[in-house]
Amino acid sequence: MKLFRKRPYISLEPSTVSEEDVQKPVVPEGLWKKCPNCKKTIYSKDLGEEKICPHCQYNFRISAEERIHLIVDYGSFEEWNQTMAIENPLDFPGYEDKLAKTKEKANTDEAVVTGIAAINGQKTVLCVMDSNFFMGSMGKIVGEKLTQAFERALELKLPVVVFTASGGARMQEGILSLMQMAKVSAAIANHSAAGLLYVTVLTDPTTGGVTASFAMQGDIILAEPGATVGFAGKRVIEQTIKASLPEGFQSAEHVLQKGFIDRIVPRKRLRSAISYLLAIHSPEEMGLEL
CATH class of the missing domain: 3.30.60 (Wheat Germ Agglutinin (Isolectin 2); domain 1)
Known part of the structure; x- marks a missing residue:
């Protein structure tokens, strides 16, 4: 045995191996x-x-597509108004280009998806906001899709379930965005006057004009654990009042304690909770003739 073998020669010259020849681990x-x-x-x-x-x-945070997959009965969702022409009412610089890029990245045409579906056999109109699209901001098309959803629910005498996820009104559309608050609220009032159920589920984040309108107009208001629920941002409030806000301010748990919402429901239990609410508020269960 050669216990004292001579070590192989080690070159001290700079490596001649190119970076392209070195295979780096690829992490998907x-x-x-x-x-x-x-x-x-x-x-x-x-x-x-x-x-x-x-x-x-x-x-x-999950997309509208993922949310629908979790909540509705398989194959029961029929989307309404999938494509609606988006305008640039204020000629906001670069808005059209940003919309096109956002559509491609988020794989959806707008910040809300509306349609009709069944949840454990309970038929309902469903609206799901998507924070991946302009942070779920509310523009003209979002307002129009929601308004038409409530109007069709009224015609079909169906309840409405809305999952909110929004940073508020879309600044690129200015006052026309803020007008959607009143328009959607009017449609909700007509739906409510007919004795039909409206359930909102607040997800992270639910803020701004959405909180100040249809998010808080539900007959029953649920929220996911830890969701941010508020109007103005925490930093804006602190700068305005010149004071620090308490820990957990604007969390779902905080607004539940203050009486703004009815219950926090874990995501895994939302499907069963919503189907239960739809069942006990059905016209047959309540002895109503619509």
């Missing part, structure tokens, strides 16, 4: 997620379909 995009709450890194598959952190139970 989206394979890992970092929880915004507990800051832990999570294997994406461990989040499950509900997209809930296994460590702290934080609810990740």
Whole structure:
């Protein structure tokens, strides 16, 4: 045995191997997620379909498509007004280009998806906002789609379930965006006057003009755990009043304590909770003739 073999020659010259020849490990995009709450890194598959952190139970934001998949009976969703012509009413610079890019990235045409569906056999009109599209901001098309959804629900004598997720009114549409608050509210009032049920589910975030209108007009208002619910942003309020706000301010738990919402429901239980509410408020159950 050659216990004292001469070591192979090691060159001290700079490496002649190009960077292209060096194979670096490739990590597929989206394979890992970092929880915004507990800051832990999570294997994406461990989040499950509900997209809930296994460590702290934080609810990740999900798209309208993912929400519909979780809530409705398979194959029961029929979308309304999938495409509506979007204008640039204020000639806001770059708005059309930004809309086009956002549509491609978010894989949806607007910040809300509306239609008719069944939840555990209970037929309902469903509206789901998507924070991936302009942070769920409310513009003319969002207001029009919601208004038409309530009007058709009134014609069909059906309840309405709305999942809110919005940063507020869309600044690129100015006062025309704010006008949607009154328009949607009027449609809700007509729907309510007919004795029909309206359920809102507040998800993260629900703020601005959406909070100041249809998000808080539900007969029953539910919220997901930890969802941000408020009007003006925390930093704006602190700068205005020149004081710090308490911990947890504008969280779903805080507004529940103050009586603004009725109940916080974990994401995994939302489907059964909503179907139960629809069932006990059905005309047959309540002995009503619509």
